[in-house]
Amino acid sequence: MPAAIKLHQLRAFVAVARLGSIRAASRAAHLSQPALTKSIQELEDGVGAKLFIRRRQGVVMTNIGESFFKHASLILEELRVAQEDIQQRLGLAGGSVNIGVGGSIARTIMPQVITRFHREYPNVKIRIVEGQLVSMIPALRQGELDFTINTYYQGHLDNELSYEYLMDREYQVVVRRGHPLEHATSITQLLECDWTMPTPNGSYYRLLHDLFADRDMMPKISVTCETFMACTSLVAQSDFVSILSRDVISDPILGNHLVPLAVCEPLPKAGFYLIQRKDTALTPMGASLAQLFRQQCRVPMSF
The missing domain is CATH 3.40.190.10 (Periplasmic binding protein-like II)
Incomplete structure (x- = not known):
């Protein structure tokens, strides 16, 4: 019969898994390395499987360890939420x-x-x-x-x-103020420009990607920006073209640098x-x- 898993063992395992080394985890958890190592060993004995592979540069999770990590981290987060829920319902x-x-x-x-x-x-x-x-x-x-x-x-x-x-929210094609094509009236006029947009792997920009592909007018997306700040900064200080939320373009801080284009092709709302x-x-x-x-x-x- 498997041994009971203890809470401190889960916390030790998750800390080591996230930081990639027992030394870093011991500093973060304010525990000695021997105490942390003992907790991991007890946990591995309890589940009957190796969770880490020890290497000179730290540790890496085994396949079983990676699977167990998903459950262990979720258990700890659920426990945190439950404890905070009780405290907050008590007025704290x-x-x-x-x-x-x-x-x-x-x-x-x-x-x-x-x-x-x-x-x-x-x-x-x-x-x-x-x-x-x-x-x-x-x-x-x-x-x-x-x-x-x-x-x-x-x-x-x-x-x-x-x-x-x-x-x-409405989205619009946007360029910097003074861009050579700031008076363009169609996306087709901008297809030879360099474009920057967030990754098309999900959300609104996936919808745009599919829409452009269906219309056979896919822009040349030369740079993929994963953050709003990177995208807006690149457009504001170069000739890159992008598509941003209308309320963002109208922001007073950005308004002096970005120009929304009145293109004839309607863009879907987000x-x-x-x-x-x-x-x-x-x-x-x-x-x-x-x-x-x-x-x-x-x-x-x-x-």
Whole structure:
């Protein structure tokens, strides 16, 4: 009969797996290396399998270790959420909320929401990850993110997640002010330009990629930018062309540098959703932050 797995063994295993070495994990966990090594050995004896391969430069997980890590990290995240849920229901507003946001959300809606939330709950720590949904699915699955506000592509749904519609946003072709083709009226006039856009592997930009392919007018995407800041900075300071959210282009800080083009080809609107795991309820603080995002998404944007 397998030995009972203890919580400190799981924590030791996850720490070593994430940091790649017992030495780094012992420093992060404020434990001695022998104590950490003993916990790992006891865990391996308990599960009846090797979880790590020891090497001179550190450790790497075995195939079994990688599979076990998915379960172990999720257990620890679920336990954290459960403990914080109890504390918050007792009126002790502490703990943490981990969220993901798309680049345009980070620039427009997120600052007002976070400022209001922090004012109401100053003792709650907030962690914000920016990017497309495709980069956040593993963290959502493992419980490392409570939810994300993002777009998604309906052809690539993840059945483990729930999608709550919040709003639509318009997107436009954009160039820098003074660009040689800033008066272009068709995307076909821009096909020889260098374009930069986020990865087409998911969300709204996957929809654009397929749309351009269907119309036989695929732009030459020379640079793939994974962050909003990289994309906007490149467009603002070069002759690259991109497609960005209309409210981002109208931002007063960027407005002096970016010009939306009045092209004749209509672009689809982007639907933004509150996305989370289906089988996990948010803590009271997580639910409060999600509600603030819902309220802010209903506020009309002025252009």
